[in-house]
Amino acid sequence: MTTAPSTAPVQLPTPRPQARPARRAARRIVRRLPVWLLVTVLLVVMLYPQFWMIMGSFKTQTEFFANPTWALPEQFNLDNYIDAFTRGNVGINYRNSMLVTLPSVALIVLAGLAAGYALEIMIWKGRRQVLLFVMGGIMVPGQMILVPLFTVYFKIGITDSLLPMILTYTAMGIPLTTFLMAAYFRAIPREIFEAATVDGCGPLRSFFVIAMPLMKNSMLTIALIQFFSVFNDLLIALTFTTRPELATIQVGLLSLSDQYGSTQYGALFAAISINIIVLLIVFVFLNKKIMAGLAAGSVKG
Amino acid sequence: MSRVFGDKKTILILLLPTLSIYVLLKVIPVAWSLGLSFFQGNTLRGFEFVGLDNFREFAGDSAALNSVWVSVSFAVIVTVAQVTFGYLLALLYVFVLRKGSAFVRTAVFFPMVLPTVAVALLFKSLIAVGENQGPVNDAINAFGGESIEFLASTAGTMTIAVIMTLWSSMGFYAVLLYTGLLDIPEEVVESARMDGATGPRLVGYIIIPLSLPILLSSIIFSLNATLKVFDSLLALNNGGPGTTTAPLTLYMYRTAFEYAEYGYGSTIALALTLLCLVFTLVVFRPSSKRVED
Structure with missing residues (x-):
């Protein structure tokens, strides 16, 4: 890293020889800071909505009314998931x-x-x-x-x-x-x-x-x-x-939202979360193949 | 040799199933649909030949013209945005994060595989959960702003639709362009750096020209996908408020299957097909010439 760009963000006074490695490391960190900030913001934007949806799927109806929407669920109850499978037909849709x-x-x-x-x-x-x-x-x-x-x-x-x-x-x-x-x-x-x-x-x-x-x-x-x-x-x-x-899943989600979307949020949140979780599991195993495959398909197409 | 590879029986066995499915279920329906666009009515009511009346009706139908506008503006805005963001992300992966980009790449790509209806309902909930406002407005309040009812206005709905599409597919375009950037020879970039090209100048003069082919195919791919947008705008706000955010695809679906106007629906479908054709040709013509140069 001898060719550091001339636009170093910090100017430090009179160098003392023994401080040099530490100072270089510090400069490196400061230089990387905007990048890490950017990456953090990016990851929050991408991941928080999904995290929020999954957290919402554990909330009870009263929690939806009483607490602000960003609040975490008070306990992990699976009633919404049972609802999604029994009344929401998520299993049949899958x-x-x-x-x-x-x-x-x-x-x-x-x-x-x-x-x-x-x-x-x-x-x-x-x-x-x-x-x-x-x-x-x-x-x-x-x-x-x-x-x-x-x-x-x-x-x-x-x-x-x-x-x-x-x-x-x-x-x-x-x-x-x-x-x-x-x-x-x-x-x-x-x-x-x-x-x-x-x-x-x-x-x-x-x-x-x-x-x-x-x-x-x-x-x-x-x-x-x-x-x-x-x-x-x-x-x-x-x-x-x-x-x-x-x-199918897409049609099922749409009709679930029409039926319960404005009243029974729990079941809808659970149905959406099931999709996120199932696809996340598939994606963890196949992400390299999926990413390369989808990219290759569209370049040729 | 050519006699062996010219074997008629083999060709028939391998090609006939594909070709017959294609002709029976795609080519004939397209021709049929073309014919229907000169008729009015449906299977139950019977059809009546009306000549060019459907086309005249289309030209004077404000809902139809608005849906053309929705489709075109959505396609152009989303394409510009997602190819730009995708390219910036790809540059971030290749030149800043380098070997460490795998996790970010994967995390940003993931929403691409989620069902579009699930994504639309997720964003709908981020705006509002029933009567309660969602985290988006909570955040706006926290910064001192007034709550906005995004889905009550056309502009608000379109804004959310664009952001939502961007959220779910920019990671895909980033990976697509990233693979293109990886194909640029290391030596070219290195020698440009030695000649003193850094940052924006390196990107502007070296990287963009070298990745132009993949950039253009991303644009074509994106236009083709966004002109056919259907599910996200339907699931987000049902094409509303009113029908102001209903794209041509949704207008056709409703005309044909909700109002059972098969003839007029076919005319709208034809307009959509022509729109896709025109956009592809407009992008393809100048681009294919430039790539050959």
């Missing part, structure tokens, strides 16, 4: 979200992987045009397809299930996934597939035994991107929730 999200993500990833292989590794006339045709769907908003889909789902009588959501999410996820998969396949040296052919492995077999294992990381990345975009969707879920038992 189950629905998983029943919709997991099959959709699996379908999106598999369909995109197969199409990416067919469009990038296989060589045929018109594959560029087909890729462009599929990519055209990336920008189309969900609103543009909902009315016809709603009509058709109603006609074939599947609106009373989670199937409309799964089908719609799959269709919505395919364009971006196909595009990303094709881009990832482009990065793999063709020689790998050609060598397999020389060894007598047909192109369909090399899709399963070579492409799939090679693309494991890319599949995980895309699965994460799609997981969060399906899990956090409200528009499609709201359109196809024909009765409360089909509500």
